[in-house]
Structure formats: structure tokens, C-alpha cells
Amino acid sequence: MPLELKQVQITRRGEALFAPVSLNISPGETATVMGASGCGKSTLLSAICGSLSRGFTLRGEILLKGRAINAIPMERRNIGILFQDDLLFPHMSIGSNLAFALPAGMVRHQREKKVTHALNQAGLEGFEDRDPATLSGGQRARVSLLRTLLANPGALLLDEPFSRLDQGLKGQIRAFLFAQVKKMNIPALLVTHDPGDMAEGPLIDLTTHR
């Protein structure tokens, strides 16, 4: 169930942000798109997850599980995204944040079990009722990742997810993240400007890719 980009290019008022990109990411693999800030790498992620701004035009084709998703609304693309901020919902407890990502239809008991399971797995036992504001940066990053994964995405997009973490935490979260991608066996795409963040999968440098 790979994520494929075929000659994908984004233009704004007829002007291309970068040369056409083609990529094939296999399940369990994490590809990297490098580039200085402003080169359009975040815009590329918006195009893939479906939140591309008006005024930008997408050319080429994006396929998930062999299906073109260009015209599918964001909410039905089945893609997860992680930003550099954890973006936990401040009005919900940690448990509710996680339960929000679970598909509808499960009974409450089941949902609670899933949430607890996910928290335990990430070393956050008993955090269900905690206020997100009381967690440390590393804990929040982990909850954020757990939340994304609980929605059971078919692919994962990572928008500089480590850039706000300090050096020690960074390694920890990176390892946790890549392990989860492997375990769920989904394709992941990481964009970053920091060569240190690179994953072991395919690599495209948008700065040189004009």
C-alpha cells in the first residue's frame, strides 16, 4: 500500500514552486523531502493531505494504495499529519484527545481500552485525565503522534515534527516514530530543513530540484 507521487508540481499564478516530483514510498518506509524554508515543502504536504490553499494549483497525480486521491476531500483521504507543534486540543483531556481520533461506532468501553493501551505502549500510563498543558514537551509530542496513529491513517505526513524538540528528546521521539511507522506498515513522508532529521528511505532535495 504505497504512497506515490507522479510528476507532482505546485504552481501559483502559473509559476511553479519546484520541478515535478516523483516518489514511490513503500509501506513501513519513511521518505524525506529536504529544502530550505520557503521552497514549498510544506505546500507539498498540504497538497497531499488535501488542505492546499486556493490560488495554488496542483499538477500531477497523487496515489494512495494505487488510487488517485487528488479530487478526494481532505477528510476522506485517510492520511495523518504531524506538525512541528503538537497541536493537542487544549480543551480536552489527554484521553479525549486520543479518543477523538478513534473511528466512530465503538462503544465507550472499547474506546477507553484502546486509549489506555496506546498510552501504556508509549510509557504514559495513567495520563487519561491529564490536562495537555501539564505535560512536558516530549510527552506532548508522543501523545500527538499516538493521536495521529489512532485514526489508523493509510499514510503519514511529517512536517518538521522534531524542530521544536531539544537534542536529547529528538532522538527518542524519532526512534519512537520510525518504529511506529514500521509497526503499522504505512508509508511516511517527512519534510525538513535539517539534514540530521533525515530518514533512511528515499530522499528528494527541493532546493536543488528546480
Add this chain to the structure above:
Amino acid sequence: MKLLLSLPAALLILFYAALSCADGWNDILKEARGQTVYFNAWGGSQVINDYISWAAEKAKKEFGIRVVHVKVSDLGEVVSRVLVEKSTGRKDKGSVDLMWINGENFKAMKENRLLYGPFTNQLPNYSLVDMENKPTTLFDFTVPVDNMEAPWGMALLVFQYDTRRIHTPPGSMEELLALAQTHPGRVTYPAPPSFYGTTFIKQALLELTDTPDALNIPVSQADFEQVTAPLWRFLDRLHPLMWRKGKVFTKGAPGMKQLLNDSEIFISLSFNPNDAANAIANGELPESVRTYVHRSGTIGNTHFLGIPYNSSAVEGAMVFADFLLSPLAQARKSDPEIWGDPTVLNLSRLSPGDRALFEKIPAPKASLSQSELVKVLPEPHPSWVEALEKAWQNRYSK
């Protein structure tokens, strides 16, 4: 106690039965049942508001009419609303069913055909009105009423003074000026074109002019400059001695009542001879306030009830107006403890029982006795109002 209250009510019903020999009124009573009457009336006085809500409760009980008091701060608003309705071609289902009206507003509505009627001769209680001795029930500011509005209460320009500050009240405009000289800053009057202010100016003119007869003819046929010259001479002398040196005016009697209570001024005015008594009973004025009139008499008029041409509840409005004219309602209204507004009825025409309702009302010492109230001056021709207001504004409101 209950019996005592229900007795007049029973009499009232008997009275109706006797009077409404014509089927017409019975039909109107039948039509009125279940109607809602929007009664647009000045809402600035809690005393009056309380009286109206008493009457509304009675009307609900006895006639099945729901009366809603729309509290208005200026009746001109209502006239202008009816005008807008006419301009957009609304012939029925108007928003106003009955209104408290007189003077200028009546004139404007009558001239613009905004009134329903004539209707008052259909009201059983109308025959009790004292038209012989109270000519203002037939001529509203000299404009013929023509049965287009039902008399509701009598008004008379009276003055009030605080006996703690003044021993002898002034008996004329000249004496008022003399009082202002000994007590500078303690005399004022409301600014025209407010109803109260214009009446004060007319009163002063009636007292001071050398040619009072000229006031009975349209202003265009009189020598305005010559007739009014003594008035302006008087005001020019009075203003510098007045409250705020004549630079600030109140809008009407209500504002002056507050100032009298605060002792900012020593003399106030009212259209209701029982107003001071009522205000004392009500805590609004000190016990030391008394009422007086000028020796030459003061201007009197009548206030009325009118029905707009497009009223949604003509029958209900008529039945309620008739109830307000009933001895029961009129007697309660004239009680200084309740409101103190003098009746429009001729007491000699009432049944002994009804007359007793009036006779048992005690005369408070802050009010005027009947004998003091005899001399009522008629209103000048209405065309004088606008001319006087304009001239006053030209001089004192720039």
C-alpha cells in the same frame, strides 16, 4: 370590604344594562370581547401607569378585553408611526388602537385624517360629560372635537411652591419676577416647544399683553409684534434672574418636580391641581409644598382618548374608552392618593351612589379648593402656538 368593592361594579353593570337600550352598543360589547387593545399613553409617571394597569385589569374581568399599555415618552412618536402606516397604505391592522391625545397632536391627526370616528356619541357614558361647564371638552385648544376623541380628564395650569422657602406665593407674572429678584436662581420654567413650556408662555402672554382679545383670532390676522412685545420685555428681565441664568431649561413639569424636591428651585408647575398632594403622598415632594394659581386665572384644557383610523380593535378601544369615562374609573382617577386628575363628568348627572364615590374622596391640603379653581382661561387660537414657539426659539434657543 369585598362587598364594598363589588357594589360599584354591580351598579356599573346595571347602569350599562339601563343605558344600552340601543342594540348597537351590545353588538360593540360582543365584538370587543377577546380583542387586544394597544393603548399608547405617556409612560413617564408610575402613578399613572399604575392607574392604567388597574383599569386594564378591570377591562379584562368585565369585558374580556386585553389592554396593553404601550408606554410612550413622547406622543409625537405615535402620531408619526400612524403617519408612516398611512403612507404605506395600511388601512387596517394598525399598531395603535387607542391613544392618549390632545392639542397639537389631535389637530395634526384630525387634519391628516388619521382618526377613527366620530365615535363618542356611541359611548353610553359620554352623556355624563360636563359639556356645559367644561367647554374644553368640546374644543381641544380651540379646535372642534367633533366627537373624534373622548374626554378623559381635566387639566389646569397650576403652580406649586415650597412654604419653607416662600411665605406668600406670587399672584401674577409680575410678582413672579419680583420673587426672582429676591431669590435669584430659584425660578425656572420648561422650554418651549415642550407642551408645558408653551403653556407657560401662553399664560404669561395672556396676563401681560395689552390686547388679550387678539389671541382668539388666527395669528396671521393679528399684529404679532405688538401683541407679544410685553411678553418679551418680561422674559428678557426674568431670564438673567432664573435658574442657571436662563441658559438651561427643563423639559417639563416632571423635571421641575425633581428640582423642587432638591430645593434647586422654589416654584414648580403642573397641569394637575392634585399633583402636589399626590407627590407628597408618594414621597416625591416634601410635606411643605402647596398649590396656587394666579389671581387672573390660569389656562385650562382637557385631555382625550382617540382611536386611529386603522386601529385593529376599534370595538375594544371604544369599550375601554367608555370604561375610562365611567363614574367608577373617573372617581378613582380623581383621588389624589391614586392620581388626582380632575374628572370630566358632571357630578349632578350621576346617580347618588356614583356621586358618593366622588364625595368620599378627601380634599388634601396641598391641593386647591374648588373655589380657588374657578377662573379658567381659554387657550389661545392654536395658530399662536407655532408662532410663539418660533419667536421664543429665535430669542432664547440659539
Add this chain to the structure above:
Amino acid sequence: MTFTPQKRPLKSPTGISKFLLVFPGIVFFTFLATVGAGLLGTWLPSLGYLPAMGKTALTLHPWTELFKHPALGGAVRSTLISGWGIALGAFLLSGLLFAMNYGSRTWRVMEKMLAPILSVPHAAFAIGLSFLISPGGWLVRMVSPELTGFDLPPDWVIPKDPHGISLMIALILKETPFLILVMAGALQQIDYSATMAVGRSLGYRPAQVRLKIILPQLFPHMRLSLYAVIAYSLSVVDMSMILGPTTPPTLPVLVVQWFNDPMPDARLMGAAGATLLLGMVLGSLFLAYLLEKAATALFKWRMANGKRETLLSPMAPVGRTLLMGGMTVFILAMVILVLWSFTWRWQFPDILPERWSFRFWEKSIHALGPPMVKTLLIGLASTIAGLVLTIGCLEYESTLLEPHAANRYKKYMSIIYLPLLLPQVAFIFGVQMMLTWFHLDASATGLVWSHLIFVLPYLFLTLGSTYRSFDRRIMTTATLLSGSPMKAFLKVKLPMLLRPILFSFAVGFSVSVAQYIPTLFIGAGRFSTITTEVVALAGGSDRRVAAVYALYQQLIPMGIYLLAIFVPKLMFMNRKLMQR
């Protein structure tokens, strides 16, 4: 494998944007229609066209009558003096107080009091203030006769002085907190602490940083509110009737008097007067625009003159005193209302009533039910409808991510601010005429609609900037996680914005409660609200009843403000980030 490029560029990934277009559509066209019809319904009569009274010939007669009217000159003069005095006074005062005192303890106390202060309706405040400051009022009573020797009230020319100075001071007191609130909202748009750090590291005193660096950044966010203050100050009716000059009154009061005059010609002259007032307001707004340009040019070099000290720093105590004084006046104006409401008889120079009474409160409980219910229902209906439209419009705007499109959209939508910038009397009579045509006068729909016109701009004003700065990525994340934009909107965005939404609800609600002229004219007296009762009673002589009603008028919006503050606090009790 061949790849075919997308032929049709993908503009909107979902159909939501199209659906949302309904909201701005409704708002734009109905506002245009209402305000347009309102203005036309005033302009035509000013040219002698009022078929109702058989006036169909176009003539300049109403205008010549207007300019010949003896009261016009004085009315225009006092309107301009008090109006400009209020606008300049409130603007300078809020700016200087901010520069001198921001962040101090007094300021923080004041910020806490801002909501209750703003919720005080103008009429209630004016009544309280006149009980306080008139020569026979409470302040003089407090020191008489012991300190002043006054056994009788002095004959000072306040309030209602001919130049409108007391009106001016009262409105400066009332409008300054509004501008401070707007400033507090604008502060969220810039990084205050970083800017402060940069400024201070360059050796500038905090007051100087606020004056030279922060305020110029805040101004663009305040401009619209300042314009609204200018327009309001020039066209205020209810406060001017209570505190303004009398012979002649200010122009807006005069216009209302003419409109209420039973003589048709006075009505035509009133229409001309309303149009003149409109011209004065528009001219003043243009002048304000020019002044801003001139000030920018003038202060350009002064901003960068390198002076790091400022007189404002040593003057901070003055600012604190002013802040305390202002707050005290508001508190006293309320206390005096409470005192009068329990009075039976109270004469000069007694500091307290001679006899007390509960009678007026007791009576009010019977009488107040219906107007209270109507006030609440009209307020709720217009504010809820307004919020739905506002959120719909803002949500549509958030789908316009391209700055150009968003700016163009905002420009079109700025039509909703028109009711804030036009004098009410310049178009409400025309609106009344229009609603009467459609038989919507005296109807709940018509009345709620007329309130909505004045509520909506305040909702936009208070909610707009917070709503716009909501992090888009949160909505992306929530939509991707839940698979439903609706769910993301209802479960994440709305709850996260609950506090600003409720606050803006409270503002909108208190705007609705305070509406006098629309309620009176559009409601055709069928809908007596607490405000129509208050203004009717303010014209009477009974201070005690007026005080009781003014307090009710004050308590309703204050209650809603309290709810707006405490409901989110309780709902998100254990959520630290939601408590800010």
C-alpha cells in the same frame, strides 16, 4: 505509465466553501438593502417627497426651512464640540493611560472591571451620573453643608450646559473603556513581550516603548472602532437627552424631536436634519482620516528622535489616579442608583435618604415580567442569529487562504460596519418605512432584524481577529483525525473558541438590550423592553422608579457578561491553556 496532468485546477478540495458562501451572501445583500432603503427613505423626504402626506413635488424647501431654523446653529455647534471632544478625549486618554500604566496593578484591576463597565447601558449610566454630579446631586450632598456652606444646591451650570461639556465628559468616561478593550484585543495581534524586550534592550523606558513602538502598531487595529466612536459621539440621542444641552439641544436630539412632531413639514425638515447630520459624520470621519495622515507625517521623525526618557514615566501616578477616578465614578454612579431605588423621600442636603422603602422594587416585580422576557428573547434571538451569520462569514473567510481573495472579501464585507458609522437617525426612519411596506413592522421578525443590524457589526468587531488567528493546522489535524470537517468544527474549533464567542455574545447581547430608537420605531410600541421603559421613566419625575428600572437595565447585560466569563472557566476548569 503515462500521466495526464489535471485539466481543471483544483480550487476547493471540498464543497464546504460553496455552502458557506450562503452566509456572506445573506449578510451582504440584506445589509445593502436595509441600509440603502433606510438612507433613501430619509433622503427623499428631505427633498420634499413623502406621498403619505400628499407631498410628491421635489423641492429644496425642507432644506431652506432647516437652515432658517433658529436652533440649528447652536445645535450644530454643540454637537461638533461635544462629538469631537468625546472622540479626541477618549482616544488620547486611552492611548496615554495605556502608555503610562499598562501592566501596572491598577491597570490589571481595571481590565477585570472592563466587562461590567462596558455592559452598563448608556441610558442607565447617564441617569446615575446625573444623580451624582448635578448641583443637588450626591457629590455635593456628601460635603454639604459642612464643607461648602450650601444649605441649598448651588446654581452651577451642570449638567446640560449649553456647550455640551458635561455630555462630553460623560461620554469620554463611557467610550474610553471601549477603546481600551479594543486595544487589549489588538495587543493579541502583536508580540507584546518580545517587542517590549527589544525596545528596552535599546535603552527605552517602557512607557516610551509603548508610545513609540506598540501604539503605532495597535492603531490600524483600532481605526474602525475609533471611527465608530466618532460617529456615535456625534449622533448619540439617549445620553444627550439626559445630560446634553437644552436650548437648543444637540442636532440628533433636535432631529428626533422633529421626526416626532405631528406637523408633516417638521418631519420633512427632520429628514433634512438627519441628512445634514450624516454629512457631518462623514465629514468628520474624512477629517479623522486626514488627521491620521498628518499625524503620521508629523510624528515620523519624533518617533525616531532617539529620546529614551519620557515625561510619561514620572506621570504614571497621574494616570493611575485617572484610572482609579474613572472606575470610582462608575461605581458611584451605580451605588447612587441603588440608593435611590430604595428611597422613599430624600432631600437636599441629606447624605442619605430620610425614609427608605422597598416598595418600588416590590412593584417592579409585578410590572417587569413581560418587558424583561421581551428584552431577553429579542436579545437572544438577534444575538444568536448574529453569531450564526458571523461565524458562517468568518468560516467562509478562513477557506479563502489566498491573501488577495481574503482582502477583497473583507473589503466587500466591511459593509456590515456601516450601521456603526452612520447616525441611527439618518436611516432608521427609512428602515421603518421599508418594514411597514412589507408588513414587518410591529412584528418580532422586523424587530429582531433591526437589532441584528446593530448587533452584527459588534460581533464581527469582537470575534473577528481571534477567529482569524485560529491556527489552521488544528483544523487540518482535527479533520484528518476525525474524517469529518463538521466534527472537527463542532468538537474542536467551536469549543476552543468558546470563550471569545461567548464574550462576543455578551457584547452583542448588551448592544441589543440598549437599543432604544429601533425598538421604539420598528417595534411600534408592541414590544416594550426594559430600555423603552427606562427611557420613558427617565422623562418622568420619579427618580426612585427610574433608578429601579435603570438597575434592571444594567443587571441583564451584566449577568450575561458574568456568564460569558464563568461558563468557559467552569467548563474547562482543569484545562490550563483554556483559562487565559
